[in-house]
Amino acid sequence: MSVKLAKGVNLHILPTKKYKTVRILIRFNTLLDRRTITKRTLLSSLLETNSLNYPDQTQISERLAEMYGASFGFNVNKKGNLHWLNLSMSIVNDNYLNQSHVLEEAVAFIKEILFAPHIVEGHFDQETFDREKENTGAYIESVMEDKQAYAALSLQNLYFDESDAQKIPSFGTLEDLKKETSRTIADYYYEMMAKDQIDIFILGDVEEEMTAKLIAELPFTEREAGVGEVFYHHTIDNVIKERSEREELAQSKLNIAYDTNVFYGEASYFALQVFNGLFGGFPHSKLFMNVREKENLAYYASSSLDTFRGMLTVQTGIDGKNREKVLHLIAKELENIRKGEVSEEELQQTKAMLKNQYLLSLDNAGSVLEGAYMDFLLPETVLEPEEWLRRLEAVTLKEIQKVANQVKMQAIFFLEGEQKNG
Incomplete structure (x- = not known):
């Protein structure tokens, strides 16, 4: 109501x-x-x-x-x-x-x-x-x-x-x-x-x-309805912005931002979700398994999405001397997904994790309220749970590759840790 x-x-x-x-x-x-x-x-x-x-x-x-x-x-x-x-x-x-x-x-x-x-x-x-x-x-x-x-x-x-x-x-x-x-x-x-x-x-x-x-007894007064466009579109830059800082830290932080050009509710939204899950969103993802576990180059390595600003970020905690190695390995894992080097097991596990996350959100009161708000704000994006799950399941490797190919690196921030002297 x-x-x-x-x-x-x-x-x-x-x-x-x-x-x-x-x-x-x-x-x-x-x-x-x-x-x-x-x-x-x-x-x-x-x-x-x-x-x-x-x-x-x-x-x-x-x-x-x-x-x-x-x-x-x-x-x-x-x-x-x-x-x-x-x-x-x-x-x-x-x-x-x-x-x-x-x-x-x-x-x-x-x-x-x-x-x-x-x-x-x-x-x-x-x-x-x-x-x-x-x-x-x-x-x-x-x-x-x-x-x-x-x-x-x-x-x-x-x-x-x-x-x-x-x-x-x-x-x-x-x-x-x-x-x-x-x-x-x-x-x-x-x-x-x-x-x-x-x-x-x-x-x-x-x-x-x-x-x-x-x-209705709350005495709110009338005001202009609507607040304007919810989505923020970043201006893509052909030059990657970089900044480094140094502090006395045991662990360096290497964070990277990419433009995805995919937004909440769009046709490629589900392919982007699966891509992120494969790339760095889950413990079985390529960044976690290869950068952290296999190569032992990071204390943590993950990726996350902001689908209201078309942004993907990678977060890592590393030994500062491994900066270039880690950057190379992250680029390599992105390229592997672009080439379609994803096993059927990885794909199905990622979809299962996303499905589980979604089903849990349907029982969480906070998530239900946020979902209802988004449905009101963007009625054209409303999906019944069955349709949401169907669209997730229907995502193909080709669609994931297409999303991966339009991901563009835009910024690198490096907080280099220095050991205290003496």
Whole structure:
């Protein structure tokens, strides 16, 4: 059941008896913009930790405990050209309790959090703001201190150098965080509440009409519907971008980015999935078996896809002196797939792993919600499970070779580890 609550505000109710809990997802969706990414991250922390009537985290925790241990939180992420700020809540199903109204209480709690933030005289409570700004800064620093994450983000920065918004992390930067004040974030809160497209998803054993009536009480106003093109198309460069850095590390990181020119929902999507599984997506893949196991040249070696930006990345942890050997071996494994040097066993094992992943996702509440969102955002890509599995099974070696042949290397980031002296 989908209901338009106001222009640009949609409710989607997914009734199911599969889960003992009811999941609520409210997604604020806007175009990715360097000027607002960090604002949204800091705002999500401020909304999660307090409100006017729950001025500290302790009071929020106590209220959640009263709702039979409900869980609640905010996060941000990006998908192609879009930036999402998400409110998630999980509550016990009222059907398992006597004389309870947990869903009703949860909606009232969400209303308090979203529509009564701790803003006084046009700015967020200063003490709270200072603490959350410091916490957000500490979080960004902690991610950058994780060298595997740092290498992945540095590769992204190098690969997307034509787009200021695409090249920075979904949570923003310390540089942009420093500019924010309790007033600028309050101003942005009002802008987001007025302009973002909003989709509300309810998953669980709920009565649809009653639930729709409850959610309709949230006082969202009308806004422009739709947010623009979701897919980001990278400008292919004939020159491979390279950057190297040195740090005191026991293990060097060699990360590579490729343009695939294949996007979610396209005809070649399934062939790309199988290609990635064969190349580096699974423990039986060529990168894992040959670069890591057989040649013993990597501590880890894998590949992953971003089908909303047409991107494939390879991540490896290596001994720095083996950089050229590893690059050569990765290129060789890609070439082997291009030539069709894939055994029937490798092909069937990869399809079986992808099938298993997909079937598990159908039982995972978070995956079900994300799937429902994508179905709403891109209705032309909707597939029934039987059709999804049929298309996966139908992928041929020739289709995999075709995908492999259009994969183009675009960027190499190398974080070289140096041993400490003495």
